Amino acid sequence: MAEVLIPISFFLAVFGVFYLYLSTRNKERLALIDKGADASIFVSGKKRTLTVWKALFLNLALLLMGIGTGIFISGLLTMFGMDPDISQPGAITFMAGLGLLTGFNMSKNLDKE
Numbered sequence: 001m002a003e004v005l006i007p008i009s010f011f012l013a014v015f016g017v018f019y020l021y022l023s024t025r026n027k028e029r030l031a032l033i034d035k036g037a038d039a040s041i042f043v044s045g046k047k048r049t050l051t052v053w054k055a056l057f058l059n060l061a062l063l064l065m066g067i068g069t070g071i072f073i074s075g076l077l078t079m080f081g082m083d084p085d086i087s088q089p090g091a092i093t094f095m096a097g098l099g100l101l102t103g104f105n106m107s108k109n110l111d112k113e
Helices: 002-034 045-079 084-112
Strands: none
16 A cells, blocks of 8 residues: 555645645746736846756766766776776766866856857
8 A cells, every 4th residue: 555655645745835835837828917017027038048948058068077087087987997996986086076077167158158
C-alpha cells in the first residue's frame, strides 16, 4: 500500500506547488490590471528569461567540459605515477570549479547585452 501512496503524494505535492504558483500569479496580475497598471509589465520579462536559459546552458556546458578535462588530467597524473586516490577527485573538482568560474564570467557578459 505504501508503494502506491508515495508516487501519488509526490504527484499531488508537485501539482499543488504549480497550482499555487499559477493561481497566485494570476490573482496578482488581475489586481494590477484592476488598479490600472500597464499590461506591458507582464511582457518585459520575456527577454530576461531567454538570457537566464542561455546562462544556464552555458554554465552546464562549461561544467561538463571541466569535468571531462578533469578526468583526462587525472588520467595523465595517474599515468605519471601520482596516487589515483588523490589525483582523480582533485583534478575533477578543480577543473569543474574552473569551468563554473569561467561560466560565471561569461554569464556576466551575457547579462550586459
